[in-house]
Amino acid sequence: xxxxxxxxxxxxxxxxxxxxIGSVLSQTYxxxxxxxxxxxxTDDSVKVIREFMDxxxxxxxxxxxxxxxxxxxxxxxxxxxxxxxxxxxxxDWLGKEFLERGVENIRDGYASxxxxxxxxxxxxxxxxxxxxxxxxxxxxxxxxxxxGNSLLKRKIIEEYGIKFxxxxxxxxxxxxxxxxxxxxxxxxxxxxxxxxxxxxxxIITTNSEKGLxxxxxxxxxxxxxxxxxxxxxxxxxxxxxxxxPSILTYIDDxxxxxxxxxxxxxxxxxxxxxxxxxxxxxxxxxxxxNLFVPVKQIVRWLR
Numbered sequence: 001x002x003x004x005x006x007x008x009x010x011x012x013x014x015x016x017x018x019x020x021i022g023s024v025l026s027q028t029y030x031x032x033x034x035x036x037x038x039x040x041x042t043d044d045s046v047k048v049i050r051e052f053m054d055x056x057x058x059x060x061x062x063x064x065x066x067x068x069x070x071x072x073x074x075x076x077x078x079x080x081x082x083x084x085x086x087x088x089x090x091x092d093w094l095g096k097e098f099l100e101r102g103v104e105n106i107r108d109g110y111a112s113x114x115x116x117x118x119x120x121x122x123x124x125x126x127x128x129x130x131x132x133x134x135x136x137x138x139x140x141x142x143x144x145x146x147x148g149n150s151l152l153k154r155k156i157i158e159e160y161g162i163k164f165x166x167x168x169x170x171x172x173x174x175x176x177x178x179x180x181x182x183x184x185x186x187x188x189x190x191x192x193x194x195x196x197x198x199x200x201x202x203i204i205t206t207n208s209e210k211g212l213x214x215x216x217x218x219x220x221x222x223x224x225x226x227x228x229x230x231x232x233x234x235x236x237x238x239x240x241x242x243x244x245p246s247i248l249t250y251i252d253d254x255x256x257x258x259x260x261x262x263x264x265x266x267x268x269x270x271x272x273x274x275x276x277x278x279x280x281x282x283x284x285x286x287x288x289x290n291l292f293v294p295v296k297q298i299v300r301w302l303r
Contacts, residue, residue: 004032004099004151005082008090009072014044016091016197021052021059023093029100035080036090037062037072070164070171077157085157088148091197098193102151107132108183110151111143112193119198130190135180139234140241141275143186145176149194156183160229165221169214170246174222177238181231212250212262219243244273245284252287256294263291 006024010017024034036049038061046063053059065075073087084103088094095112102110113127128143138145156162162178164171180186219238226234247269251262263270270288275281 001029001031002084002103003082004029004084004086004103005077005080005154006032006034006086006088007073007076007080008034008036008088009039009069009076010036010041010045010049010090011039011069012041012043012045013090014041014048017045017048017052020088020090020093021049023096024059024088025052025056026096027094027099028097029103032058032099033080033082034059035062035076036060037065037076039068039072040064069168071166073164080154083154085152085154086148086150089196091199092148093195093197094148095191095193095195097191099151101189101191101193105187105189106151106153107185107187108135108153108156109145109179109186110189111138111145111186112149112189112191114146114149114194114196115192116196117199121199125192127190127192128188131188132185133188135183135186136234136237138180138186139177139237141280143188145180145186146194146196147172148196150176152179165218167214167218167221169211169250170218173242173246174218174225177222177234177242178225178229181226181229181234208250208253209258212247212254215246215250219246239269240272240274244270245275248273248284248287248291252290259291263288 008020021034024032036059038045038049049061053061062075062079065072067075077085084106098112101112111128113125116124116126118124126144133143137143156179160178160182162175165174222238223235226232226238247266251259251266254262273284275284
């Protein structure tokens with residue numbers, strides 16, 4: 001039975017840690033280690049983590065590291081030893097069979113479907129078609145590799161020097177696109193292996209303008225990495241599928257005047273967007289229109 005390392009960055013998420021760590025303890029697959037990297041939390045996080053460490057020797061903590069999020073994930077990886085790796089946010093939780101199904105079905109990687117709990121407590125299910133998919137389909141968003149729904153191979157991360165960048169926004173896109181760029185096949189599961197909790201994370205404080213600026217820097221950095229990996233052929237794919245919705249996500253949250261200003265400035269990037277799904281394309285068109293006309297506000301009024 002191979003060992004799986006679960007890397008969990010944390011900062012002031014004491015409220016959700018019992019749910020998140022508890023989901024690891026509840027796994028049907030037992031050969032795992034959980035490494036929590038706590039970034040100088042000022043709440044009861046460390047107390048909660050140590051209580052779990054006392055209960056199970058498979059749990060360890062790197063407390064008050066010399067680096068901050070998201071570099072804490074690189075640090076956690078360096079201290080881990082599993083053949084397979086999962087990066088799990090400390091306010092999200094795994095389905096009980098996630099590790100078992102991942103280890104059983106993994107090709108160059110494994111991706112599960114997942115549930116999203118929105119800030120208003122409503123839920124959405126992101127369910128993928130089960131099967132083996134080309135890695136490039138992941139960049140095209142036919143399935144998603146995300147923190148928590150992805151089981152990855154340590155040897156691939158180490159061989160290609162894949163790391164999270166020193167930016168808090170869009171860091172996951174940077175990491176997982178690199179991974180998809182150097183592998184061939186991903187097993188995609190229709191099993192809901194992750195719950196993404198958006199009811200209040202404290203790792204990142206939402207700042208749409210800063211998020212936009214850092215996202216643009218991340219994509220510039222990603223292009224350089226793809227060239228270094230001899231995958232410059234993927235730059236056009238990234239600019240057509242991954243970059244536009246990432247940029248739009250942050251512009252869409254800005255006040256109206258800033259939305260218009262940034263919408264005009266980055267329109268050449270935004271109109272390059274391609275998507276494989278009808279509903280995703282519809283969402284994108286509405287969000288694009290919303291940059292210039294308050295479509296979403298009108299819809300809320302009509303309700």
